[in-house]
Amino acid sequence: MKSDDDRLAIEGGPKAITMDQEDALKWPVIGRQEEEALLELLRKNEISLSDEPKKLEAEFGTYLGAKFALAEVNGTAALYAAMFAIGIGEGDEVICPSYTYWATAMPATTLGARVVFCEVDPHSLNMDPQDFKRRITTKTKAVIPVHLWGLPCEMDEITEIAREHGIKVIEDACHAHGAEYRGKKTGTLGDIGVFSFQASKNLPGGEGGMLVTNNEEYYYRAVTLGHYRRAAELPERYSRYRHTSFGFKHRMSPLHAAITRVQLRHLDERNQRRNRNIGILLDFLDSLPGFDIYHTPEYMKRVYYENDIVYREEETGLPIERLIEMLKAEGARVRRDRYPLLHQQPFFTERGSDPEDLPVTREINNRIIALPTFPNDDGSLVEQYIEAFRKVSRAFK
Ligand SMILES: Cc1ncc(COP(=O)(O)O)c(C=O)c1O
Structure with missing residues (x-):
């Protein structure tokens, strides 16, 4: 039997993310x-x-x-x-x-x-x-x-x-x-x-x-x-x-x-902070099924404007909508992130674009979840997000 502390927040257990997130996620930083x-x-x-x-x-x-x-x-x-x-x-x-x-x-x-x-x-x-x-x-x-x-x-x-x-x-x-x-x-x-x-x-x-x-x-x-x-x-x-x-x-x-x-004057240092925090989270998600974490080739230095992740529900048995609901219940700021694909917009379909084209793009657009970029976090909020994912992953098949 699960202890009280162990229950998912969506089932009435305590939230994994208890910190105030405002400062850690605030952007831009104006002073x-x-x-x-x-x-x-x-x-x-x-x-x-x-x-x-x-x-x-x-x-x-x-x-x-x-x-x-x-x-x-x-x-x-x-x-x-x-x-x-x-x-x-x-x-x-x-x-x-x-x-x-x-x-x-x-x-x-x-x-x-x-x-x-x-x-x-x-x-x-x-x-x-x-x-x-x-x-x-x-x-x-x-x-x-x-x-x-x-x-x-x-x-x-x-x-x-x-x-x-x-x-x-x-x-x-x-x-x-x-x-x-x-x-x-x-x-x-x-x-x-x-x-x-x-x-x-x-x-x-x-x-x-x-x-x-x-x-x-x-x-x-x-x-x-x-x-x-x-x-x-x-x-x-x-x-x-x-x-x-x-x-x-x-x-x-x-x-x-x-x-x-x-x-x-702060760009590099702030980019590095995002990279460090997101890196810790992605390393953890990489160890779970369902998260297709892209490994940046060694000849690139990436930055994070957004922290978008490909989620493959067929690997976990947990539908993307349910995953998001469960993470939100744990306190995570997570959302589906679908671009309104340009080739499907009226402006372009009226000018000859086929909305049924680009099968890879259409498919992947339904698999994206957006997580925070943790721009000002000292690492403690990321740890709580990891805990949220750890808890929710128990619902994976
Ligand atoms: C990929 C991309 N290109 C161009 C732009 C346009 O920039 P702006 O909003 O400064 O006009 C944006 C803005 O969000 C963008 O995301």
Whole structure:
């Protein structure tokens, strides 16, 4: 017979997670340094025109090892600028995963191109390079790998396929600030890299984004698209557009740039804390059936924007919904995490996408559970989560 203490919380036993989780899970972490940086700008009256975004460009560009960096109003604008910069337009095709945020794909359609969605690998959840290859046509102009949840894509394979076919690579690194692939930072591995500084991101500025590239021409084009004042600083072939831009005003707010600059100073240390805490939990889950824990290859350094795990209920006999209910009863903040798959959204089905395509992506999307990233935890909360999983795993067949 089970002792009282042993009973699952869902059956009336005590919860495994008793700690207050607010501080351990709070994100973003905003403190005195951000307040002071903002106050300084307010006192200088620099709430629109300011060198603050340029300072962020210099610092983040150096951090990444990118020649050119352009601060943008958000990651979506940076993606649009990247696609404009490489000349995506009418009649082109752009390949990207369906399993991503809409901003990866939508700018291509706004520019008149067609989006072709490709499969993800069911373990890493990142773009499947071979499926990308299968979907290439003579119209394919660009591929957009997304380093999903902070895990770098298989960039050697992707860039090699792209090069063979004369396709440009735009990295959507909006989840992957500080991640590395073979010693290089994500965002610097393709032709252009794009970041978001939206408040939930690992490098949060509130709102904001960055385009990075080593290609001068792409940089000039991106500036000309959305930064009319700065176009004046460019060679004449671009500076003549300084009174109009190419139709957008994409500059980043200095206040958000100031927050992002402070956050950048803490990025590596905060990424490491997430990695350490999540690593402890995943090592434990790896010892249980049902959890398909992806082992990051040694040539990658991943970060965690989210902590999403593939759960295979056929291995445990415990349906995913029931698992989540039981974990929640133990006090865990856990949820199903289904992306609204892009190839099934009306915008794309009305433009020729087949909602029944991408069987691997559709299947995996139903198997994901999202756990906290433990950004500020000293390890004690993770221990209680492990206990919650240990208890719940007793219900496995
Ligand atoms: C994969 C991906 N790409 C692009 C973006 C767009 O960034 P933003 O929200 O800064 O426009 C996001 C934002 O969540 C994202 O998750």
